[in-house]
Amino acid sequence: MRFALSAEQRQFAESLTGLLSAADVATVARRWAGGEHEPGLKLWRRLAEVGVTALAVPEHRDGLGAGAVELVVAFERLGYHGVPGPWTDTAAALPALLDDELLAGVAAGETLASLRWDPHVPHALDADVADTRIAVDGTDLRVFTPGRSLSGVDGSRRLFEAVPGDVIASCPDPGRAFDQAALATAAQLLGAGRWLLDRSVDYARQRVQYGRTIGEFQAVKHLLADVATRLELAGPLVYGAAVALDAGGDVPRDVSAARVAAADAAYLAARTGLQVHGAIGYTAEHPLGLWLAKVRALTGTWGTQAFHRSRVLTALRAGSVR
Amino acid sequence: MDLDLDEHARAFRAEVRDWLAEHVPGTPLPSFDTAEGFARHREWEALLADARLSAVAWPEEYGGRDASLLEWVLFEEEYYAAGAPGRVNQNGLFMLAPTLFSHGTAEQRRRVLPPMARGEQVWAQAWSEPDAGSDIAALRSTATRTDGGWLLSGQKTWSSRAAFADRAFGLFRSDPDSERHRGLTYVMVDLRAEGVRVRPIAQLDGEPGFAEIFLDEVYVPDADVIGEPGDGWRVAMTTANNERGLSLRSPGRFLAAAARLVDLWRREEAADPALAGRVADAWIGARAYQLYTYGTVTRLAEGAELGPESSVNKLFWSQLDVALHETALDLLGPSAELRGPWLDGWLFALAGPIYGGTDQIQRNTVAERLLGLPRGPR
Numbered sequence A: 001m002r003f004a005l006s007a008e009q010r011q012f013a014e015s016l017t018g019l020l021s022a023a024d025v026a027t028v029a030r031r032w033a034g035g036e037h038e039p040g041l042k043l044w045r046r047l048a049e050v051g052v053t054a055l056a057v058p059e060h061r062d063g064l065g066a067g068a069v070e071l072v073v074a075f076e077r078l079g080y081h082g083v084p085g086p087w088t089d090t091a092a093a094l095p096a097l098l099d100d101e102l103l104a105g106v107a108a109g110e111t112l113a114s115l116r117w118d119p120h121v122p123h124a125l126d127a128d129v130a131d132t133r134i135a136v137d138g139t140d141l142r143v144f145t146p147g148r149s150l151s152g153v154d155g156s157r158r159l160f161e162a163v164p165g166d167v168i169a170s171c172p173d174p175g176r177a178f179d180q181a182a183l184a185t186a187a188q189l190l191g192a193g194r195w196l197l198d199r200s201v202d203y204a205r206q207r208v209q210y211g212r213t214i215g216e217f218q219a220v221k222h223l224l225a226d227v228a229t230r231l232e233l234a235g236p237l238v239y240g241a242a243v244a245l246d247a248g249g250d251v252p253r254d255v256s257a258a259r260v261a262a263a264d265a266a267y268l269a270a271r272t273g274l275q276v277h278g279a280i281g282y283t284a285e286h287p288l289g290l291w292l293a294k295v296r297a298l299t300g301t302w303g304t305q306a307f308h309r310s311r312v313l314t315a316l317r318a319g320s321v322r
Numbered sequence B: 001m002d003l004d005l006d007e008h009a010r011a012f013r014a015e016v017r018d019w020l021a022e023h024v025p026g027t028p029l030p031s032f033d034t035a036e037g038f039a040r041h042r043e044w045e046a047l048l049a050d051a052r053l054s055a056v057a058w059p060e061e062y063g064g065r066d067a068s069l070l071e072w073v074l075f076e077e078e079y080y081a082a083g084a085p086g087r088v089n090q091n092g093l094f095m096l097a098p099t100l101f102s103h104g105t106a107e108q109r110r111r112v113l114p115p116m117a118r119g120e121q122v123w124a125q126a127w128s129e130p131d132a133g134s135d136i137a138a139l140r141s142t143a144t145r146t147d148g149g150w151l152l153s154g155q156k157t158w159s160s161r162a163a164f165a166d167r168a169f170g171l172f173r174s175d176p177d178s179e180r181h182r183g184l185t186y187v188m189v190d191l192r193a194e195g196v197r198v199r200p201i202a203q204l205d206g207e208p209g210f211a212e213i214f215l216d217e218v219y220v221p222d223a224d225v226i227g228e229p230g231d232g233w234r235v236a237m238t239t240a241n242n243e244r245g246l247s248l249r250s251p252g253r254f255l256a257a258a259a260r261l262v263d264l265w266r267r268e269e270a271a272d273p274a275l276a277g278r279v280a281d282a283w284i285g286a287r288a289y290q291l292y293t294y295g296t297v298t299r300l301a302e303g304a305e306l307g308p309e310s311s312v313n314k315l316f317w318s319q320l321d322v323a324l325h326e327t328a329l330d331l332l333g334p335s336a337e338l339r340g341p342w343l344d345g346w347l348f349a350l351a352g353p354i355y356g357g358t359d360q361i362q363r364n365t366v367a368e369r370l371l372g373l374p375r376g377p378r
């Protein structure tokens, strides 16, 4: 057993960190929220160049056919940096939903997809900018047309009503696609939680009240230590679920367990981050709110916490305890 | 021990209930953190004042009806149960007015309170500064003596409603050689006066719910100082206890929110059983706060004073409010992320553990002043 990232996987994460740190993603996200897609699409293409969109695409469709672990590595970084766009739909779900030549466009970073998946994803993300729009209806895949745009807590998640049309294909087992999307969401939550913790620790080192940096107060230390602990323990579940996807295991149970733990940890990081920042974190000018909103939004998509808990229980009740 | 209301209280409650049933707008007013919403909420305050319902606990001469504290609590229960508009003049009515009753002059009360009750003058609280949040005694804005009054300079921030408010009350350092709590003066200031610049700040919901206030030698007459110059800290502590204690968030809000949550849960038939438990917890919390408050008003009516237990209050409701709204969002499932009353309510609830003294500060107060534990480093 070796339950740790390989040197190449770590390198991949570092290269994404380098790329995204230099990209001023917060500004890209704000503009994306305002309907200005160009900077976000440019970032999309740059991430495609380093392989992010090709990871889950099979080799015969010009993809990398990489494993779920690589997918988690990439989505954790996307979450950390708050990258906008229909990443989960395009790079995690779609490649497992159908085997079609359009996947070559996905791998190349030229095709963006938006999915509706009742009842878990009732509203289509970025349906205006996506070129492939699919509503998953049992095993039927239908095209849909974007309807009314909806306003959500995370402005950089541009949501649309989806009006389903004709069946274009069928997918005998959409479960894999759903699980990859749920796991990608868990990875983003983990990354967003880590960003929130890092920024809060930075702030606690620097903000002075009562003549001390607030990080000297045990009340603040303990809040942050609790977040660190929860995130530390959510991470292994997320990577463990990726291993289950790659090497076999109780995939629904493990993906759902990962999603539950990652979302709870990220939400604690968000609440704590706001608390540690005080009023400045409550402003629209401060980036904290972007991540807080993203965590709240991601927590309810690709399965709610209640849904994922019930999936874990279903597996446990059936005896899948070990 | 009983929970019976006397005839006067029952009649009062019935009158309030009837009046609200007739007057509460059918569709909610736009947010008071927008120019239009602010104006509409002002009009609403005038309507309340016409029925002498905007400040029921005040003496009649200022527009109130001498209601007891219990009656005020009942008023609030009716008010929020009826889904009535938020109180745009909250900070004036529940922070400045009690301060004027304790420390103001008769002239100040006569001049300030009636237009406050009518919403003609909406007040903002200008205490916090960039470097003085929890540590309010670190404030640096100054009041400098001049002929017949004071010149205010410096920067205040996070002042709720200041984007559209008329006046503000705050603390200023009047003795340049003083430190910490000493040498502060409590002042009322016109936000339209020369030398005042207000910069609205958008909050998480995108609306300018608070503002920075820049002051450059703004003149205020002696008549607008509350209490003695230099005695501002003591004066301010009255306001702070009122804020943390009863008046900032009375049980009525949470009882009404819990009732709405129960409605939501009833509609979401498929809701997860674990969520049902959290709905019960929210109601239990609101009920506990209601009964706790009945106990508090009983003690206050018998002459007790509100002390550090006001921190228990604030800690309890701030956490209750967050948990209640989180439960609602979880009930809404994948649609929770869409803008709507529950999402807005959640964003608002998240600020509760920050303003009016953070939860960490309240916990220190409970531990040290109520439980008598040794003071930790500050």
Ligand SMILES: Cc1cc2nc3c(=O)[nH]c(=O)nc-3n(C[C@H](O)[C@H](O)[C@H](O)COP(=O)(O)OP(=O)(O)OC[C@H]3O[C@@H](n4cnc5c(N)ncnc54)[C@H](O)[C@@H]3O)c2cc1C
Pocket: A207, A209, A210, A214, A217, A218, A219, A220, A275, A276, A277, A278, A279, A280, A282, B124, B125, B126, B127, B128, B132, B133, B134, B135, B157, B158, B159, B160, B161, B210, B351, B354, B355, B356, B357, B358, B359, B360, B361, B364, B378
């Ligand atoms: C929505 C909203 C409305 C507001 N409205 C007003 C208003 O109308 N007027 C006004 O004057 N102000 C207002 N405020 C400001 C509010 O009073 C301050 O935010 C609050 O006092 C905390 O100060 P701060 O934000 O600077 O946080 P800080 O004091 O910088 O605190 C940051 C973190 O450090 C912790 N901390 C600080 N000191 C200690 C300690 N000794 N021990 C343990 N932990 C500590 C805090 O709990 C917090 O978690 C408002 C704030 C908000 C969010």
